[in-house]
Amino acid sequence: xxxxxxxxxxxxxxxxxxxxxxxxxxxxxxxxxxxxxxxxxxxxxxxxxxxxxxxxxxxxxxxxxxxxxxxxxxxxxxxxxxxxxxxxxxxxxxxxxxxxxxxxxxxxxxxxxxxxxxxxxxxxxxxxxxxxxxxxxxxxxxxxxxxxxxxxxxxxxxxxxxxxxxxxxxxxxxxxxxxxxxxxxxxxxxxxxxxxxxxxxxxxxxxxxxxxxxxxxxxxxxxxxxxxxxxxxxxxxxxxxxxxxxxxxxxxxxxxxxxxxxxxxxxxxxxxxxxxxxxxxxxxxxxxxxxxxxxxxxxxxxxxxxxxxxxxxxxxxxxxxxxxxxxxxxxxxxxxxxxxxxxxxxxxxxxxxxxxxxxxxxxxxxxxxxxxxxxxxxxxxxxxxxxxxxxxxxxxxxxxxxxxxxxxxxxxxxxxxxxxxxxxxxxxxxxxxxxxxxxxxxxxxxxxxxxxxxxxxxxxxxxxxxxxxxxxxxxxxxxxxxxxxxxxxxxxxxxxxxxxxxxxxxxxxxxxxxxxxxxxxxxxxxxxxxxxxxxxxxxxxxxxxxxxxxxxxxxxxxxxxxxxxxxxxxxxxxxxxxxxxxxxxxxxxxxxxxxxxxxxxxxxxxxxxxxxxxxxxxxxxxxxxxxxxxxxxxxxxxxxxxxxxxxxxxxxxxxxxxxxxxxxxxxxxxxxxxxxxxxxxxxxxxxxxxxxxxxxxxxxxxxxxxxxxxxxxxxxxxxxxxxxxxxxxxxxxxxxxxxxxxxxxxxxxxxxxxxxxxxxxxxxxxxxxxxxxxxxxxxxxxxxxxxxxxxxxxxxxxxxxxxxxxxxxxxxxxxxxxxxxxxxxxxxx
Numbered sequence: 001x002x003x004x005x006x007x008x009x010x011x012x013x014x015x016x017x018x019x020x021x022x023x024x025x026x027x028x029x030x031x032x033x034x035x036x037x038x039x040x041x042x043x044x045x046x047x048x049x050x051x052x053x054x055x056x057x058x059x060x061x062x063x064x065x066x067x068x069x070x071x072x073x074x075x076x077x078x079x080x081x082x083x084x085x086x087x088x089x090x091x092x093x094x095x096x097x098x099x100x101x102x103x104x105x106x107x108x109x110x111x112x113x114x115x116x117x118x119x120x121x122x123x124x125x126x127x128x129x130x131x132x133x134x135x136x137x138x139x140x141x142x143x144x145x146x147x148x149x150x151x152x153x154x155x156x157x158x159x160x161x162x163x164x165x166x167x168x169x170x171x172x173x174x175x176x177x178x179x180x181x182x183x184x185x186x187x188x189x190x191x192x193x194x195x196x197x198x199x200x201x202x203x204x205x206x207x208x209x210x211x212x213x214x215x216x217x218x219x220x221x222x223x224x225x226x227x228x229x230x231x232x233x234x235x236x237x238x239x240x241x242x243x244x245x246x247x248x249x250x251x252x253x254x255x256x257x258x259x260x261x262x263x264x265x266x267x268x269x270x271x272x273x274x275x276x277x278x279x280x281x282x283x284x285x286x287x288x289x290x291x292x293x294x295x296x297x298x299x300x301x302x303x304x305x306x307x308x309x310x311x312x313x314x315x316x317x318x319x320x321x322x323x324x325x326x327x328x329x330x331x332x333x334x335x336x337x338x339x340x341x342x343x344x345x346x347x348x349x350x351x352x353x354x355x356x357x358x359x360x361x362x363x364x365x366x367x368x369x370x371x372x373x374x375x376x377x378x379x380x381x382x383x384x385x386x387x388x389x390x391x392x393x394x395x396x397x398x399x400x401x402x403x404x405x406x407x408x409x410x411x412x413x414x415x416x417x418x419x420x421x422x423x424x425x426x427x428x429x430x431x432x433x434x435x436x437x438x439x440x441x442x443x444x445x446x447x448x449x450x451x452x453x454x455x456x457x458x459x460x461x462x463x464x465x466x467x468x469x470x471x472x473x474x475x476x477x478x479x480x481x482x483x484x485x486x487x488x489x490x491x492x493x494x495x496x497x498x499x500x501x502x503x504x505x506x507x508x509x510x511x512x513x514x515x516x517x518x519x520x521x522x523x524x525x526x527x528x529x530x531x532x533x534x535x536x537x538x539x540x541x542x543x544x545x546x547x548x549x550x551x552x553x554x555x556x557x558x559x560x561x562x563x564x565x566x567x568x569x570x571x572x573x574x575x576x577x578x579x580x581x582x583x584x585x586x587x588x589x590x591x592x593x594x595x596x597x598x599x600x601x602x603x604x605x606x607x608x609x610x611x612x613x614x615x616x617x618x619x620x621x622x623x624x625x626x627x628x629x630x631x632x633x634x635x636x637x638x639x640x641x642x643x644x645x646x647x648x649x650x651x652x653x654x655x656x657x658x659x660x661x662x663x664x665x666x667x668x669x670x671x672x673x674x675x676x677x678x679x680x681x682x683x684x685x686x687x688x689x690x691x692x693x694x695x696x697x698x699x700x701x702x703x704x705x706x707x708x709x710x711x712x713x714x715x716x717x718x719x720x721x722x723x724x725x726x727x728x729x730x731x732x733x734x735x736x737x738x739x740x741x742x743x744x745x746x747x748x749x750x751x752x753x754x755x756x757x758x759x760x761x762x763x764x765x766x767x768x769x770x771x772x773x774x775x776x777x778x779x780x781x782x783x784x785x786x787x788x789x790x791x792x793x794x795x796x797x798x799x800x801x802x803x804x805x806x807x808x809x810x811x812x813x814x815x816x817x818x819x820x821x822x823x824x825x826x827x828x829x
Contacts, residue, residue, distance in 0.1 A: 119207065217293065217294070217297045220291045220293050220297065220301075221293075221297070221300070221301060221304075223287065223291065224284050224287045224288055224291065224301055224305075225284065225304075227283050227284070227287055228280040228281075228283045228284030228287070228305075229280065231276075231279045231280055231282075231283040232276040232277065232279050232280035233276070234279075235275055235276040235279040236276040239272050239275060239276070242272055243269060243272050246265050246268055246269050246272070246329070247269075247326045247328060247329060249265060262328070262329060262331070263331070265329060266320055266323070266329050266331055267320075269319075269320065269323075269329055270316060270317070270319075270320040273316040273319060273320075274313065274316055277309060277312045277313060277316065280308070280309070280312070281305070281309050284301075284305050285305060288301050288302065288305070299362070300362050303358050303361050303362050304358060304362075306358075307354045307355070307357065307358040308354075310354060311350055311351065311354045314350050315343075315346070315347055315350065318342075318343055318346050318347075319343065322334070322339040322342055322343050323339065324336065324339040324340040324343045327339075345387070345391055348387055349384050349387050349388070352380060352383045352384050352387065353380060353381075353384055355380070356376060356377060356379065356380020356381070356383070357377065357380065359376055359380075360373050360376040360377050360380070363376065378444075378447075378448045381444055381447065381448070382444060382448075385440045385441060385443075385444045388440055389437050389440065392433050392436050392437060392440075393433060396432075396433045399429075399432060399433075400429040400430065400432065400433075401429075403425060403428060403429035403432055404425060404426050404429040405422035405425045405426055439462065442458060443458055446458050460530075461530055461531060461532075464526075464527075464530035465527060465530065465531075468523050468526050468527055468530065469523070471523070472519055472520065472522075472523035475519050476515075476516050476519050476520075479512075479515045479516075479519065480512050480515070480516075483508065483511055483512055483515065484508075487504045487505075487508050487511075489501040489504060500571070503567055503570075503571075507563070551618040551619065554614070554618050555614070555615050555618050558610075558611055558614045558615070559611060562607045562610065562611045565603075565607060566603065566604070566607055569599075569600075569603055570600070573596055573599070573600075613626070613627075643696075643698055644681060646697075646698040647681035647682065647696045647697045647698045648681050648697075650697035650698055650700065651678070651679075651681055651682070651683075651697035654697060654700070654703070655678065659703045659705065660675055660678070660683065660703060660705060661675065661678075662675050662676065662677065662678060663675060663707070664705050664706075664707045664708070665705075665706045665707045665777070666685070666703060666704060666705050666706065666707075667702075667703075667704035667706075668683065668685065668695050668699075668700050668702075668703060668704075669695055669699050669700060669701070671685060671687070671693045671695060672685070672687070672704075673685030673686050673687040673688070673691075673693055674686045676692075681696060681697060682694050682695060682696050682697060683695050683697065683700070707776040707777050708776060709776065710750060710773055710774065710775065710776060711773075711774050711775070711776055711777070711778065711779035712771045712772065712773055712774070712779060713771060713772045713774055713779040713780070713782040713783040713786065714769070714770075714771045714783075715732070715753075715769065715770045715771060715772070715783060715786055715787075715790075716759060716767050716768075716769050717732070717767070717768050717770075717790065717801075718762070718764060718765045718766065718767045718768075718801065718802045719765055719766055719768065719794075719799060719800065719801055719802055720765050720766075720800045720801065720802045721765060721766060721802075722800065723765075723766070723799050723800055724799070725757075725758055725766055725768055727797065727799060728768050728794070728799050729755045729757065729768060729770075731790065731793045731794065731797060731799065732753060732755055732768070732770055732790060733752075733753055733755060734793070735786060735789045735790050735793055736749075736752065736753030736770075736772060736786065737752070737753075738789070739782070739785065739786065739789070740752070745782065745785060748774055748775045748778040748781070748782065749772055749773070749774055749782060750773040750774060750775065751772070751773040752772075753770050753771070753772045754770060754771050754772070754773075755768070755769075755770040756769045756770060756771070757769070764802045765801070765802020766802070772786070
């Protein structure tokens with residue numbers, strides 16, 4: 001914030017705050033009116049008269065017109081430079097008006113004015129002689145030959161559409177810069193003629209009449225403004241108690257009703273503030289008529305009075321709204337510091353505007369050229385723009401804090417589309433002051449360059465920019481809400497399709513980001529159109545934008561169709577797996593889970609190739625050579641990788657025939673283990689000791705799957721030759737019956753034991769064989785449990801084993817073979 005006085009001191013001080021500046025301005029302008037104005041008028045009138053004399057050299061000299069009064073009498077102070085811009089015709093000059101003749105008679109009868117007239121005529125004659133006689137040794141003036149016009153350049157397509165604000169800004173700037181350069185050259189030539197300026201100043205300083213008139217004008221101006229300011233101060237002092245009473249009666253800030261009650265008191269305070277200003281106006285305007293100044297001095301005093309009254313009235317109106325000294329009478333809700341800050345900067349801006357306008361108007365009365373008049377006004381408004389730039393830069397940080405996106409809650413993470421707009425708001429908060437400064441100078445340029453309907457167009461462009469930005473924000477918010485509702489998964493639907501919600505959440509941020517990007521792109525096109533850039537023409541028939549947009553739409557549709565096909569295939573597979581799981585078809589479910597990675601890989605390759613080829617075709621790449629090259633490369637790879645192709649084909653057939661599945665215990669190529677993974681070309685087995693075997697499908701000639709449908713636990717018991725085999729068989733049936741009666745083992749044993757009898761006779765003893773039908777993967781567990789129980793029964797009944805009793809799941813399975821792979825598993829698994 002800018003440093004400023006305490007709010008209580010802002011409006012308590014009287015009107016003398018701006019007196020030094022106004023007094024300085026009035027004194028300077030009075031001196032100009034009485035001294036410098038006449039010399040400037042003489043310089044302005046000399047060239048036209050010389051031109052008129054050279055234009056009609058053979059005409060008889062006409063009677064001299066009424067000479068200009070030394071202080072601008074006759075025409076009411078009209079600018080002499082403007083009057084002398086075009087020479088009068090001889091007929092008009094030779095017919096004086098009777099009123100002019102009477103005025104000339106009165107002028108000649110006054111000794112003081114007659115002497116002033118003589119001095120002016122001598123100065124005019126000297127100026128004409130100086131203008132007509134070229135400098136010694138100078139060649140005769142000759143107009144340089146105009147260069148041949150250059151051939152017009154070939155027409156180029158304009159970036160800005162014709163008759164738009166941007167086009168007129170560029171055109172007006174070019175014309176105004178050319179005119180301004182001419183004015184600056186003329187002013188530089190006049191200012192650099194230092195001998196003439198010094199001679200005129202010294203002549204005016206030696207003239208006693210001029211000195212007397214300057215002193216007369218100065219004391220009259222000082223008297224008028226001094227008495228007027230004293231009257232304002234006296235009235236302000238007298239009304240201090242009523243103002244304090246209104247301040248005490250004002251309600252405290254609070255509800256809307258208190259605000260309404262405050263309005264009449266604020267209006268009364270405004271009336272009390274206007275009374276001192278009215279006192280100043282009454283006294284000063286009355287004294288102007290009493291002291292009877294010369295016409296030009298009177299114009300200066302009236303203009304200064306108007307400016308001062310306007311400035312004081314504007315500040316009174318601002319105090320009515322802001323009331324920096326009293327919060328009870330403040331209509332605009334703000335703090336004391338803010339009210340004082342705005343009041344101070346408003347006073348500075350109004351002071352620059354009023355002083356600039358007053359200086360331009362007073363200068364115009366003394367014959368100031370219209371170009372200089374416009375330059376003063378433009379510089380004044382430029383100074384106001386610079387002051388506003390200072391205000392903007394001082395308030396850059398507080399406004400940026402208001403524009404930035406609100407802080408996120410702890411642990412909150414916005415979605416991608418919201419992050420984009422949050423970043424956009426933060427970026428705008430960082431550069432808002434630059435945009436505001438650019439808009440200020442654009443407004444000044446529109447006014448300074450006098451662009452037709454410039455302000456209306458600038459306001460329309462600004463309003464359209466804000467409207468488009470607001471509509472884009474609303475459209476983005478609405479689109480995100482609609483997308484969120486469209487992708488909302490009800491609990492019933494999520495229960496029927498478990499993976500649907502996860503897939504929807506996967507694509508939801510991407511879709512929101514795409515929609516937000518489209519909205520921003522469309523808003524940018526409308527912004528360019530409102531700024532005068534014909535953006536929609538870029539997307540006309542045959543234009544680059546049209547082709548680019550068509551390609552993007554085609555590529556986007558291709559990607560959407562590809563994603564839909566991919567997700568539909570995944571959803572169908574997942575639904576089929578869920579149905580198999582509900583129907584207790586574990587075998588088929590395992591096979592589908594085995595085929596799923598390969599199917600997904602193949603589908604992804606097909607979809608990716610389709611999308612890439614379509615994208616390249618839309619970009620303009622000829623895909624025919626690519627397809628031919630891919631075919632050649634594929635043929636070469638096929639010849640060079642026959643074994644790989646054989647692995648893939650064999651694996652596909654094995655899977656489709658449901659020969660193996662994940663979790664099966666198999667023997668492949670002399671290796672055994674549990675199937676852990678199936679790829680498109682190999683199978684991975686986990687052995688009993690934890691080793692991993694990777695077996696290519698081309699090496700598989702025979703598959704031994706020991707975990708399909710059901711299994712038999714084959715039980716071979718070898719007893720001595722002296723043992724009773726019938727008693728041994730009976731013991732085996734009894735132990736099997738006990739196991740079936742046990743809930744733990746009855747659930748996995750599907751049928752009674754089948755005792756085959758004596759299987760063989762060997763040197764060690766007699767082998768009795770039996771088998772029990774079990775669930776897959778349970779025969780080894782059942783055989784181990786049966787061996788443990790039968791050993792105890794044989795010991796109790798005195799049946800001797802010929803050798804250490806053991807049972808194996810099959811006749812050719814050695815200890816440590818596939819049957820040991822599931823040793824840790826129990827019957828309930």
